[in-house]
Amino acid sequence: MNRAHNFNAGPAALPTEVLETAQKELLNFNDTGMSVMELSHRSTDYEEVHNEAITLVKDLLEVPEDYEVLLLQGGASLQFSMIPMNFLEKGKAANYILTGSWSEKALKEAKYFGETKIGASSKDSNYKHIPALSDLDVSEEDAYVHITSNNTIFGTQWQDLNVASEVPVIADMSSDILSRPIPVDKFSLIYAGAQKNLGPSGVTLVIIKKDLLSNKKEDIPTLLRYTTHAEKNSLYHTPPTFAIYMLNQVLRWVKDNGGAAGMASRNKEKASLLYEVIDQSDGFYTGHADTNSRSLMNVTFNLPTDELNKQFLDEAKKAGFIGLNGHRSVGGCRASIYNAVSLESVKALQEFMISFRDKHQ
Ligand code: PMP
Numbered sequence: 001m002n003r004a005h006n007f008n009a010g011p012a013a014l015p016t017e018v019l020e021t022a023q024k025e026l027l028n029f030n031d032t033g034m035s036v037m038e039l040s041h042r043s044t045d046y047e048e049v050h051n052e053a054i055t056l057v058k059d060l061l062e063v064p065e066d067y068e069v070l071l072l073q074g075g076a077s078l079q080f081s082m083i084p085m086n087f088l089e090k091g092k093a094a095n096y097i098l099t100g101s102w103s104e105k106a107l108k109e110a111k112y113f114g115e116t117k118i119g120a121s122s123k124d125s126n127y128k129h130i131p132a133l134s135d136l137d138v139s140e141e142d143a144y145v146h147i148t149s150n151n152t153i154f155g156t157q158w159q160d161l162n163v164a165s166e167v168p169v170i171a172d173m174s175s176d177i178l179s180r181p182i183p184v185d186k187f188s189l190i191y192a193g194a195q196k197n198l199g200p201s202g203v204t205l206v207i208i209k210k211d212l213l214s215n216k217k218e219d220i221p222t223l224l225r226y227t228t229h230a231e232k233n234s235l236y237h238t239p240p241t242f243a244i245y246m247l248n249q250v251l252r253w254v255k256d257n258g259g260a261a262g263m264a265s266r267n268k269e270k271a272s273l274l275y276e277v278i279d280q281s282d283g284f285y286t287g288h289a290d291t292n293s294r295s296l297m298n299v300t301f302n303l304p305t306d307e308l309n310k311q312f313l314d315e316a317k318k319a320g321f322i323g324l325n326g327h328r329s330v331g332g333c334r335a336s337i338y339n340a341v342s343l344e345s346v347k348a349l350q351e352f353m354i355s356f357r358d359k360h361q
Contacts, residue, residue, distance in 0.1 A: 005345040008323035009152055009298065009336040010175065011195040018249040018340075036245040041238050049245050050235070056251035060259050063184050063207055070206040070226065071234040071244055076102075076174040076193040079204065080109035082224050083146070083170055083189065086217060088114040092143035095119040095167070097136060099158075100127045100151035101329060102172060110146075119145055127154040129290040133162065144168040144188065150176035152196075153327040155300030155334060156293040161186055168212060176297050177205065178254060179339055180264035188212050194243060196297070197339045199250045202243035254339065263339050270337045270346040271296040277353045284357045288332065302332040309333060312356055321349055 006013040029036045030045050039046045054069045063069060072078070088094045088110060096107040098121035110116045119138055120131035138145050145164050150157040152175040161183055163169045168188030177192035184190065188209045195201035206226070213227050222228050228236050254263060275294060278285040278301055288300040303309045309332055316324050326332035337346055 004322045005320055005348055006322050007335045011201050012336055012338050013340045015253045015340045018253050021249055037242045041241055046241055049248050053244055053248035053251060060254055061184055066210045068208050068230045070229045071239055072204045072206055072229060073240055075204055076172055076191060079191040080106040084110035084113035085220055085224055086226055088143045093117040095142040095145040097147045098123055099130055099148050100154045103148045106146055129293040130156050130158050133160060138164040140166045142167045144170050146170045148172045150295050150297050152298050153330055155295045155298040156289045157295035178260055179267050179297055181260040194247055199247040200243050202240040203247055267296045270343055273346050273350045274299045274335055277350055281357055284361045297338055299335045319352055
């Protein structure tokens with residue numbers, strides 16, 4: 001089988017075993033004589049898939065009893081709007097910690113719905129670091145505080161998630177959900193588009209504390225209210241059934257591979273292979289992120305010149321490494337090494353980086 005070394009930032013690599021199961025079950029799922037895509041979303045066969053996915057999220061992330069797990073549509077980007085729409089009350093400010101382009105986009109949407117503030121920002125350092133917890137300006141008057149736990153474009157990641165205790169903390173975990181155990185109880189809402197660590201695009205995971213659901217605002221369209229989805233077990237309207245089936249398969253795979261803790265140790269090992277090459281390259285490769293803010297999911301780096309960056313990317317592509325271009329807004333190189341990217345692929349990239357450096361330094 002000829003599977004690429006896939007370092008795409010999202011949609012991203014999926015476990016081969018999961019794709020094989022989907023292939024096997026495509027024409028006849030669970031002896032129904034049809035694919036899961038052709039089932040009614042009100043059928044028992046589909047509901048079992050749906051409920052297993054929700055249960056697995058709860059198990060794998062140790063979600064406490066007083067939280068709901070929702071499976072929504074619209075990507076993480078719709079959450080940027082739904083959050084302030086539902087939770088930004090008059091007289092309070094929504095507090096955004098800016099650590100990259102996705103936090104900026106989240107803030108931009110909140111401005112449509114009320115007052116906002118910036119509780120900390122690392123923009124001045126071109127988003128090389130995550131602000132220290134002691135530098136966050138969070139007050140009891142804030143409607144909530146919003147963080148982006150992993151910054152896909154800049155390659156930084158929050159190491160300490162004890163952000164605040166006096167106000168609801170909301171986290172965009174699109175690019176590191178289920179890559180490590182997390183203290184769910186420190187958050188009032190966690191959301192993530194599926195297409196990096198959880199499955200294909202089309203489904204968005206939301207983990208929401210029940211007390212936030214009682215915080216009802218009146219003037220919100222039905223589909224954009226969290227309560228609508230919570231009351232109907234995310235079956236108020238037709239859910240993205242195939243994406244949820246794939247999510248369920250990926251969650252089973254995570255469980256079979258050691259759960260969140262198993263993912264964390266694999267991810268540490270993979271990331272350290274690449275950071276080691278960067279750190280031992282005598283400045284040939286320069287990491288974008290400050291060492292203590294480095295992401296285990298997106299390794300961002302530059303070569304000494306734009307020409308070498310380009311040559312590296314061209315040669316890497318020819319050698320079968322896909323998706324190493326940095327995001328179009330920052331350039332350079334980025335290796336996205338989400339849960340499903342294998343250790344073998346990362347080792348192959350490590351060797352490629354070493355031999356490229358040997359030839360060009
Ligand atoms: N937040 C983060 C951290 C992301 O990486 C992305 C997508 N790359 C988004 C939000 C936007 O997600 P979506 O495309 O699902 O709206």
